[in-house]
Amino acid sequence: MSPIYVLGVGPGGAAYLPPRAKELAAACDLLLGGRRNLALFAGLGVEKREIGRDLEGLLDFVAAVYRQKKVGILVSGDPGLFSLLGPLKRRFPPEELEVVPAVSALQYLFARICLPWHDALILSLHGRPRETFAAELAAAVRQHAKVALFTDGTNTPASICRLLLEQGIGERLVHIGENLSYPEEKLYRGSLEECCGLSVGPLNVMVIVDEKREA
Numbered sequence: 474m475s476p477i478y479v480l481g482v483g484p485g486g487a488a489y490l491p492p493r494a495k496e497l498a499a500a501c502d503l504l505l506g507g508r509r510n511l512a513l514f515a516g517l518g519v520e521k522r523e524i525g526r527d528l529e530g531l532l533d534f535v536a537a538v539y540r541q542k543k544v545g546i547l548v549s550g551d552p553g554l555f556s557l558l559g560p561l562k563r564r565f566p567p568e569e570l571e572v573v574p575a576v577s578a579l580q581y582l583f584a585r586i587c588l589p590w591h592d593a594l595i596l597s598l599h600g601r602p603r604e605t606f607a608a609e610l611a612a613a614v615r616q617h618a619k620v621a622l623f624t625d626g627t628n629t630p631a632s633i634c635r636l637l638l639e640q641g642i643g644e645r646l647v648h649i650g651e652n653l654s655y656p657e658e659k660l661y662r663g664s665l666e667e668c669c670g671l672s673v674g675p676l677n678v679m680v681i682v683d684e685k686r687e688a
Contacts, residue, residue, distance in 0.1 A: 648680040
C-alpha cells in the first residue's frame with residue numbers, strides 16, 4: 474500500500490512547484506486539491522477531484538479510497554504551515570503519510586522584501602471573527618518586531634491596518650504581497666495609515682514590521 478502523498482505546491486506559480494511533488498503526482502492514481510492547485514497538473518493524465526471547505530468530508534473520502542488508489546493531496550504553500558498536515562495526522566498515522574515541503578507564500582514574501590524571518594511571529598486570521606483576535610493581534614504587534622499574517626476575504630490587509638490603528642498601535646511598516654509568484658504579482662509597502670485604503674486581491678499575505686527593533 475502506498476502512503477498518502479501530501480504535496481506542497483508552493484505559492485502558486487509553476488516555477489516554484491517542487492520537482493519531488495511533480496514526480497509523486499505523476500505516480501498517483503488520484504489527485505485531490507483546490508482548483509488553482511489542480512491547474513498546475515492540468516496536463517497530467519490522472520484522475521483529479523476538486524476539494525472545497527468540507528475538511529471532514531475530505532478526510533472521510535481519503536480514508537475510504539487510499540488503500541485502493543495512490544492518493545496525492547495538493548496543498549498550497551507548505552503542508553506544515555497552517556495547512557492540512559495537522560488534520561491528516563490526527564486521522565492517519567505518520568507512517569501512512571509522505572510529506573513534500575514547499576515554499577510558503579510567507580517565505581516567498583520575506584524573500585521578495587529581503588527580510589530574515591527566523592524571528593517572525595506567524596499568525597493566521599483565516600475564518601476568525603474580528604472580536605476573537607483583535608486584542609491578541611495588537612499584543613503580538615507590540616511584542617514582536619515582525620508579525621506575519623495569513624489573511625482572508627473578510628480580514629483583509631486594509632481592515633487589519635485599521636484595527637491596529639484603533640488598538641493604538643504606533644508607527645509600523647507594512648509589507649503586502651498579492652498574487653505572489655504569479656505574473657500579476659504585486660508588492661505594497663507603507664505605513665498602517667497608508668495601507669488602510671488599499672484594495673488588495675484575495676490571494677495575499679502581509680508582514681508588519683517595527684523598524685526600530687528589526688534586526
